[in-house]
Amino acid sequence: MSHTITILSGDGIGPEVMVEALKVLDAVSEKFSFKVSHSEHLVGGAALDGTNNETPLPQETITACEKADAILFGSVGGPKWENLPPDIQPERGALLPLRKHFGLFANLRPGSCHPSLTHASPVKNELIPDGFDVLCVRELTGGIYFGQPKSITTLPDGDIEAIDTMVYRKSEIERIARVAFTAAMGRDKRLLSVDKANVLQNSVLWRETVIEVSKDFPEVELEHMYVDNAAMQLVKRPASFDTLVTGNLFGDILSDEMAMISGSLGMLPSASLGKVKDDGLYFGMYEPSGGSAPDIAGQGIANPIAQILSVSMMLRYSLGEIAAADAIDAAVQKVIDSGLRTGDIFTGAEGETKANTAEIGAAIIASL
Numbered sequence: 001m002s003h004t005i006t007i008l009s010g011d012g013i014g015p016e017v018m019v020e021a022l023k024v025l026d027a028v029s030e031k032f033s034f035k036v037s038h039s040e041h042l043v044g045g046a047a048l049d050g051t052n053n054e055t056p057l058p059q060e061t062i063t064a065c066e067k068a069d070a071i072l073f074g075s076v077g078g079p080k081w082e083n084l085p086p087d088i089q090p091e092r093g094a095l096l097p098l099r100k101h102f103g104l105f106a107n108l109r110p111g112s113c114h115p116s117l118t119h120a121s122p123v124k125n126e127l128i129p130d131g132f133d134v135l136c137v138r139e140l141t142g143g144i145y146f147g148q149p150k151s152i153t154t155l156p157d158g159d160i161e162a163i164d165t166m167v168y169r170k171s172e173i174e175r176i177a178r179v180a181f182t183a184a185m186g187r188d189k190r191l192l193s194v195d196k197a198n199v200l201q202n203s204v205l206w207r208e209t210v211i212e213v214s215k216d217f218p219e220v221e222l223e224h225m226y227v228d229n230a231a232m233q234l235v236k237r238p239a240s241f242d243t244l245v246t247g248n249l250f251g252d253i254l255s256d257e258m259a260m261i262s263g264s265l266g267m268l269p270s271a272s273l274g275k276v277k278d279d280g281l282y283f284g285m286y287e288p289s290g291g292s293a294p295d296i297a298g299q300g301i302a303n304p305i306a307q308i309l310s311v312s313m314m315l316r317y318s319l320g321e322i323a324a325a326d327a328i329d330a331a332v333q334k335v336i337d338s339g340l341r342t343g344d345i346f347t348g349a350e351g352e353t354k355a356n357t358a359e360i361g362a363a364i365i366a367s368l
């Protein structure tokens, strides 16, 4: 079997964690006898630098992604580009257009905390004796991020008005609900739908539609919660959550909360899935949940696990190489169990050994 992927390492720690992720990808492809051809293209600040600040998402990059089975993304952004016009800043000018262009409507963000890492979580450890394992399914191409009109206007009376519009079509809610129910079927078969149906019409339609879709998944236990309450319950009893589904804006906020309580952003991968291709697999973009971490970039100390687990998600959802994905997940687990830790999850506890980016990568490859 042969696959083609496009690599967009981007900025900050992106390139250095990507190096380790690609070594792991090469190792599993050899072990499980498949080929992945990959080529690197410019995105984010790196693309701005390479195009004289013209664009963070060159057409050449989009074309390369269009020809691929999946995109493996690092991270974009940093202080160097923060004062450029908002439309060409790395996040708004590259990440959001990529999601929209490729119709990546389903964002899967696992937020788990392994029992051996609960001490790294800010949640009181007696609340999570066995860690926790939540999957956030966030709608990614609709809602208030993309709804029109969107404007800032000076009114006749001299005051200034800003407008963002929250729009959801039933069809958009239905398709994300199906992804979420399917994900829940592969987990503990419990789905929590998060909305603000006591205030927003969008959420009224959201709730109705999720209930309708639930009829096709009778084994999944469905619950609903308002977003403010969900934010509270997540810190109060994270271990009681299984799969969560919500819209674009609420998902943005709750997934950061989930990442924080899991102890380290450096551990969490994510998948943004689009349409199902002819081979029955998703076209998708895979990236660490954390950002470009400019403060530690270039030092070789970033945790490469989120990027490596993003490779595993890519193998699972876009390339159909399930055995290879399982092997990576198991190897990562083994390395964590061995006590090897980058600075973000190192506490100095007995049995822990501090390691740098390359050492973690090498240990994972050795454990495959």
Ligand code: IPM
Binding pocket: 091, 092, 095, 096, 252
């Ligand atoms: C995320 C990020 C993006 C978002 C930003 C960078 C536009 O916060 O992926 O969660 O809001 O979706």
Ligand code: MG
Binding pocket: 252, 253, 256
């Ligand atoms: Mg976010």
